[in-house]
Amino acid sequence: MLDTLTSGTNEPEQARRVYYRIVYAILGIAIIGLLAGLVTGHELLGTIIYCGGAWIGSGITFLAPKLTDVPLQDERDTELYNRASGLTLGVLFVLGLSVIPAIYVLEAAGRIDPPPEVTGAILLASGLFLLWGVAYGIVKRR
Incomplete structure (x- = not known):
């Protein structure tokens, strides 16, 4: 998955950066969604966004190293x-x-x-x- 998003001479480092950006962006959106839901009075919607983002981000964190040959952590x-x-x-x-x-x-x-x-x-x-x-x-x- 992440090995197809990158190309070039520094492929592992680029893949690592893409991986972290994707995961942190998803988790950041989840947290912002929760806070926005709490502020606007839509707690259920904010919680759904947060739970979805947390599960998706955690799933990527768990599955990405298993689905690619590119080392994502060192x-x-x-x-x-x-x-x-x-x-x-x-x-x-x-x-x-x-x-x-x-x-x-x-x-x-x-x-x-x-x-x-x-x-x-x-x-x-x-x-x-x-x-x-x-x-x-x-x-x-x-």
Whole structure:
């Protein structure tokens, strides 16, 4: 698929650029569609656009490397993904360590009554770190 879109001497690099542009454009349109739907009061339409874009972008991300002989990722991409993932989890960890205990102490003292969204965010972050730990253990054992 992507090997037919490119021609020239630097074919793998060109194919990689086309691949990333296509995937990021689809995901960007999906996010903009969701936000536009939320702003205009058409939440269902925005969600449909977002889900469609997310599935199409994810499908291309999964299938394109299997359908072409052109390498679409290399060790530089893997290193960037690893650094970005580590930075994201590190920021969440530091913010969590800074904020979550304070929320629990203030709630126990009767100073605040956190809304259910805060509890959901805490559970989501906890689940993310638990999932990361399980995934790390699986990858380490392979």
